[in-house]
Amino acid sequence: MITWDFSDVKALITGASSGIGRETARLFVEAGAGVIATARNKETLQELAGELAEASGTIQTLAGDLTNDHFRQRLVEETVETLGGLDVLVNAAGIIASADWDTTSLEDWDRMMDINLRSLFALSKHAIPHLKSSQGAIVNVSSVTGTRAFPGVLAYCVSKAGVDQLTRCLAMELAPDGVRVNAVNPGVTRTNLHRAGGMDEETYAAFLERGKTSHPLGSVGEPAEIADLIAFLASDRSGWITGETVAIDGGRHQTCAR
Numbered sequence: 001m002i003t004w005d006f007s008d009v010k011a012l013i014t015g016a017s018s019g020i021g022r023e024t025a026r027l028f029v030e031a032g033a034g035v036i037a038t039a040r041n042k043e044t045l046q047e048l049a050g051e052l053a054e055a056s057g058t059i060q061t062l063a064g065d066l067t068n069d070h071f072r073q074r075l076v077e078e079t080v081e082t083l084g085g086l087d088v089l090v091n092a093a094g095i096i097a098s099a100d101w102d103t104t105s106l107e108d109w110d111r112m113m114d115i116n117l118r119s120l121f122a123l124s125k126h127a128i129p130h131l132k133s134s135q136g137a138i139v140n141v142s143s144v145t146g147t148r149a150f151p152g153v154l155a156y157c158v159s160k161a162g163v164d165q166l167t168r169c170l171a172m173e174l175a176p177d178g179v180r181v182n183a184v185n186p187g188v189t190r191t192n193l194h195r196a197g198g199m200d201e202e203t204y205a206a207f208l209e210r211g212k213t214s215h216p217l218g219s220v221g222e223p224a225e226i227a228d229l230i231a232f233l234a235s236d237r238s239g240w241i242t243g244e245t246v247a248i249d250g251g252r253h254q255t256c257a258r
Helices: 019-030 042-051 069-083 106-134 154-177 201-214 223-234
Strands: 010-013 034-039 058-063 088-091 137-141 180-186 245-248
Touching: 010 019, 010 069, 019 034, 019 042, 019 058, 019 088, 019 223, 034 042, 034 069, 042 058, 058 069, 069 106, 088 106, 088 223, 106 137, 106 154, 137 154, 137 223, 154 180, 154 245, 180 223, 223 245
Parallel strands: 010 034, 010 088, 034 058, 088 137, 137 180, 180 245
Antiparallel strands: none
């Protein structure tokens, strides 16, 4: 069993109301970290904080819209003021929508890029001066779709490819300052992402069942598995790793259409 000691870690985690972001926040707090958790949904953030009230670390929540720069700036400022600094930024917020080239409107394209890529870069810009001070780390949540093309999710694929390249570019620019930047690239993971993107329960159940054959290891991922990899990339155990986009997808990125 993997154990983590984040008792001296100050972390800001986005997308913390569900899925990978939520499990990452849970892991960090249970490992002793001070965490500021953010997402749009205030109620689910408060539920998470209540569940972690007895954990060894601390969690405070701040709900808001990451596409709003005023909120991004406030989020970082309150994190630093509340926690006394910033060691780790986990960019886990994101959306998905099913559409091909013909059915993707420019408005839908812009929304996908805004939430999945632009807001991630903009939040990182606010956080980087503080991460330089702590020689901290950024971990971005990307996707197998960042490295492989899949039909029907065109804008999502492009946004995640952008996350991967942003990860590599920031890693090179921030390496002299001792700041590491990496990304995780999950395959299909049992979260609320696809249902929030419009997939009904019956279709989602079939989607997960199909994951048993589309992922060579025979199963889809669980959020806690991704959270463990995020913790590794955020920790001193990965102190000589930067600029990596790490597949955690049951081997799916190794497969070819057939």
